[in-house]
Amino acid sequence: MDHRLVAPLLFLLGLLFLSSAAATSAAGDEEPLIRQVVGNADVDDNDLELDSHFVSFVQRFGKTYKDAEEHAHRLSVFKANLRRARRNQLMDPSAEHGVTKFSDLTPAEFRRTFLGLKTSRRSFLLEMGESAHDAPVLPTDGLPEDFDWRDHGAVGPVKNQGSCGSCWSFSASGALEGANYLATGKMEVLSEQQFVDCDHECDSSEPDSCDAGCNGGLMTSAFSYLLKSGGLEREKDYPYTGKDGTCKFDKSKIVASVQNYSVVSVDEEQIAANLLKHGPLAIGINAAYMQTYIGGVSCPYICGRNLDHGVLLVGYGASAFAPSRLKNKPYWIIKNSWGENWGEKGYYKICKGSNVRNKCGVDSMVSTVSALHAPKE
Structure with missing residues (x-):
């Protein structure tokens, strides 16, 4: 798709989903609506590249995990959050979205903590x-x-x-x-x-x-x-x-x-x-x-x-x-x-x-x- 068409298309889709937005807002989580509008935004995922990003993330923010199981779980959350950052970038193109110190937390964990x-x-x-x-x-x-x-x-x-x-x-x-x-x-x-x-x-x-x-x-x-x-x-x-x-x-x-x-x-x-x-x-x-x-x-x-x-x-x-x-x-x-x-x-x-x-x-x-x-x- 021509990138010049993305913004108008997103705007029109946003209008179509306003009723869904209200319901989602009541639930306190826009994530389902954003995903519905822009899709998974996970094409071109490369596991080796994502693993490398996760290693850099752990080193940059001094993250430690109690065992291999916790490490694997946080890696999976991190990958999901990279896809989420891409969706947010499409929905919020005048800002920059990506890896932050919260990238190993689920949205629910982030809100709660x-x-x-x-x-x-x-x-x-x-x-x-x-x-x-x-x-x-x-x-x-x-x-x-x-x-x-x-x-x-x-x-x-x-x-x-x-x-x-x-x-x-x-x-x-x-x-x-x-x-x-x-x-x-x-x-x-x-x-x-x-x-x-x-x-x-x-x-x-x-x-x-x-x-x-x-x-x-x-x-x-x-x-x-x-x-x-x-x-x-x-x-x-x-x-x-x-x-x-x-x-x-x-x-x-x-x-x-x-x-x-x-x-x-x-x-x-x-x-x-x-x-x-x-x-x-x-x-x-x-x-x-x-x-x-x-x-x-x-x-x-x-x-x-x-x-x-x-x-x-x-x-x-x-x-x-x-x-x-x-x-x-x-x-x-x-x-x-x-x-x-x-x-x-x-x-x-x-x-x-x-x-x-x-x-x-x-x-x-x-x-x-x-x-x-x-x-x-």
Whole structure:
């Protein structure tokens, strides 16, 4: 098939399968739909070549397996993930997909171990304009075309949540790090482990959906916890372990406190305005394409809006050329919590703009936090 026909064909097929996409999104896994649209994408597989790629993967990421059986299993998963990366590449041609440090994990293992955003009615209530913490509407005239809080000192180092579903805590701490910087002029690297060990706050719209350490949580619930507890300690005072533990919170060591928080409407101009006013924003996203993401601007033809991963929105860009779409693409800049050896040194870019509104649910769950000028005593 002429490669020039691939993009239009995929778009038309995507429209045909929208009903399937909705059903798949409800199940939390786009993989069957992507496979249905683009096929197996496994022609030209060569076992010797794949074995060689696996050896390089093991060496590059320092992988070890307990025995020959586990090694064989991970090799088979790796091969399946290479085919999956090819499918993702066809569906998301403006990004680069391939081998990552997660290439020996099944999609189910990846979701269970490295995501952790709990499902909530909050994003759906927000779509309908209903929230107890609605952010006020901000003026959007004169917003800059490009903006990145990394250039202004409000973003801390990229961290690694490890094999713990605590993404929500990194999203929340990152937002407070930025807000505290705006309030005090000082970058304090804050503790996620305090959230993991001590925060058991429940979402007001879903009392059964409570923050649960490595078993997931919500950023807005985390902010509510901080309002009640007084704030966060430094990471060096309450270091991250990547596992659930006993709460060791010391109120005398608080260095950043929440004044208030709010939920931003599903509107890209309002999101950008709140980003500039309040600093980095805590957001939810659908991570369907992130397991195989290497770099570039992710703008998949089909992506569900069910949210399963908490990340930090730190900026946006006006244009990144997308050859497959023959034009420049505006994009959001997202800080992740999988270490610097994932993505673009720990960062992810996803397209923005009116013609791709809410891609992968990126606009659906956005919250901002304001910090006190001095921590509570």
